[in-house]
Amino acid sequence: MIRILSVENMRKSDAATIAAGTPGRELMFRAGRAIFDSVNWKPPVAILCGSGNNAGDGYVIAKLLHDAEIACDLILLSEKFSEDGAYYYSLCKEAGIPSLTWDSSLNLSEYGTIVDCLFGTGFRGEVRDPAREAIEAVNRSSACVIAVDINSGLNGDSGMAETCVHSDLTVSVGSFQPGHFLNMAKDVMKAKINCDIGIEPVDRTYALIESSDLAELFQPRKNHSNKGTYGYTALIGGSKRYSGAIRLAGMANAAMRAGAGVVKLAVPDVIFTTVAPAVLESTMYPLSDDGNEMVFTEKEIAELVSNVKTVAFGMGIGTGEGAGKALEYLLEHYTGRLVVDADGLTLLSRMDKNRIRNAACTLVLTPHIKEFSRLTGLSTEEILNSPIAVAEKYAKENKVILLLKGPATVITDGETTYLTDTGCAGMATAGSGDVLSGILAAILGYSADPLLGTAAAAWINGKAGEAAQRIYGSISMTAGDTVASIPEAVLSVSEGYTQE
Numbered sequence: 001m002i003r004i005l006s007v008e009n010m011r012k013s014d015a016a017t018i019a020a021g022t023p024g025r026e027l028m029f030r031a032g033r034a035i036f037d038s039v040n041w042k043p044p045v046a047i048l049c050g051s052g053n054n055a056g057d058g059y060v061i062a063k064l065l066h067d068a069e070i071a072c073d074l075i076l077l078s079e080k081f082s083e084d085g086a087y088y089y090s091l092c093k094e095a096g097i098p099s100l101t102w103d104s105s106l107n108l109s110e111y112g113t114i115v116d117c118l119f120g121t122g123f124r125g126e127v128r129d130p131a132r133e134a135i136e137a138v139n140r141s142s143a144c145v146i147a148v149d150i151n152s153g154l155n156g157d158s159g160m161a162e163t164c165v166h167s168d169l170t171v172s173v174g175s176f177q178p179g180h181f182l183n184m185a186k187d188v189m190k191a192k193i194n195c196d197i198g199i200e201p202v203d204r205t206y207a208l209i210e211s212s213d214l215a216e217l218f219q220p221r222k223n224h225s226n227k228g229t230y231g232y233t234a235l236i237g238g239s240k241r242y243s244g245a246i247r248l249a250g251m252a253n254a255a256m257r258a259g260a261g262v263v264k265l266a267v268p269d270v271i272f273t274t275v276a277p278a279v280l281e282s283t284m285y286p287l288s289d290d291g292n293e294m295v296f297t298e299k300e301i302a303e304l305v306s307n308v309k310t311v312a313f314g315m316g317i318g319t320g321e322g323a324g325k326a327l328e329y330l331l332e333h334y335t336g337r338l339v340v341d342a343d344g345l346t347l348l349s350r351m352d353k354n355r356i357r358n359a360a361c362t363l364v365l366t367p368h369i370k371e372f373s374r375l376t377g378l379s380t381e382e383i384l385n386s387p388i389a390v391a392e393k394y395a396k397e398n399k400v401i402l403l404l405k406g407p408a409t410v411i412t413d414g415e416t417t418y419l420t421d422t423g424c425a426g427m428a429t430a431g432s433g434d435v436l437s438g439i440l441a442a443i444l445g446y447s448a449d450p451l452l453g454t455a456a457a458a459w460i461n462g463k464a465g466e467a468a469q470r471i472y473g474s475i476s477m478t479a480g481d482t483v484a485s486i487p488e489a490v491l492s493v494s495e496g497y498t499q500e
């Protein structure tokens with residue numbers, strides 16, 4: 001796992017490292033040196049500097065470039081310096097490095113590389129002029145852009161920006177922050193790396209899931225095992241209005257490809273014959289219906305879930321009384337792991353919160369941003385601006401595992417928080433959510449730790465989507481193509497498994 005620190009945690013950890021005896025000047029040198037070593041420099045280089053320590057990193061880089069005889073100019077947006085920044089700036093002056101004052105008539109396209117040292121962790125709110133003007137000029141230029149610590153203008157906690165630098169490479173200093181992954185991050189940084197400068201975190205951290213974290217979960221299966229070892233899974237969804245035969249089948253097939261022992265797909269009788277031909281390895285269960293949506297019958301649901309380790313509920317099931325009662329029944333009586341998605345989430349958002357808090361099962365909710373807005377009563381803007389904080393609060397208060405979908409996925413139980421950043425633009429297509437539900441229901445059937453299992457599902461789903469996009473492109477790929485690529489995603493992990 002890769003450690004991720006909130007902006008506040010990063011600032012506190014910087015300060016604690018300095019208080020423990022490593023001077024800020026030394027940390028700044030380590031940061032500048034690490035960035036200098038990470039980049040393939042195309043001269044001449046322009047280093048765009050703000051007024052804080054982020055600019056200080058830039059002065060260190062300028063001095064190292066100068067010593068390596070790589071031409072560089074400093075471009076200052078402010079007369080202000082941090083204490084350590086002022087020290088390294090004085091070294092640049094002594095060395096005779098040209099120092100220009102920002103002016104909108106400067107032609108940044110004359111440079112091979114632009115280094116963005118306007119703001120790092122000290123950035124707050126929205127970009128003010130003249131920084132805004134400079135950021136726009138950087139984005140218009142044809143130079144290779146290196147962002148130091150984080151792209152100036154991008155919020156380090158949310159990955160949101162009104163305007164920000166678009167980088168070819170972002171080199172974070174110390175540890176990544178959530179903003180390197182969430183929301184707009186993928187669209188504004190082509191590549192990112194972190195350089196360790198010896199700062200230990202003082203507060204709880206988040207973790208980005210890597211392939212190696214999942215190798216144990218996806219280890220090749222033993223000969224001495226059977227379908228029961230990997231869990232029976234029930235998927236409950238569909239209605240006449242939303243027969244979505246192919247999508248429901250896609251969900252069932254996704255569950256099989258993600259390693260479920262047995263998949264039971266339950267749909268209202270009225271669509272049974274439409275869905276059945278598209279389903280290959282799963283067992284089909286008809287549910288009573290009113291000619292459109294399911295009607296709740298305790299016996300049917302109780303029988304369906306009696307021997308299953310996981311249930312996924314909600315995809316296309318509608319929001320009628322029958323579905324609502326079925327969900328209430330599952331919350332009260334089912335003791336396995338219950339994934340609620342789509343219409344199931346709408347039903348949950350209308351229910352008394354105590355039903356959720358007191359659920360007998362391990363409850364896993366998989367909302368996208370609008371569904372999460374309905375669940376929490378918060379605006380989508382409020383969620384986008386602090387996704388992790390909001391997700392953690394909801395998960396903790398309601399005792400659920402929450403998987404919040406987005407360009408990066410947040411997975412949390414309110415105590416431990418994982419991020420996954422697999423996935424791609426082409427996955428914004430009908431049925432993608434159903435595929436994730438299928439994968440998730442399957443993995444929860446055999447993973448010991450449901451939180452890590454949920455993160456694994458997000459990771460595999462994203463990886464499979466990436467593989468599908470490589471073949472079909474972001475415009476033409478479908479959710480079915482993602483299902484077809486699940487084996488490739490799983491193999492990419494299990495091939496890395498080595499027994500201790």
Ligand SMILES: NC(=O)C1=CN([C@@H]2O[C@H](COP(=O)(O)OP(=O)(O)OC[C@H]3O[C@@H](n4cnc5c(N)ncnc54)[C@H](OP(=O)(O)O)[C@@H]3O)[C@@H](O)[C@H]2O)[C@@H](O)CC1
Nearest residue numbers: 014024027028052053054119120121122123124126128149
């Ligand atoms: N010792 C350490 O901690 C280490 C830190 N390191 C590096 O330092 C970075 C953090 O440095 P930092 O804290 O000095 O803040 P920083 O990001 O440079 O910018 C703050 C300046 O921006 C301005 N500003 C803010 N918002 C604005 C807005 N909306 N619009 C316009 N202006 C705005 C604000 O100006 P003011 O409003 O105060 O005039 C303030 O002066 C960190 O990311 C890493 O790169 C490494 O060297 C390792 C050791």
Ligand SMILES: [K+]
Nearest residue numbers: 116119148150
């Ligand atoms: K920056």
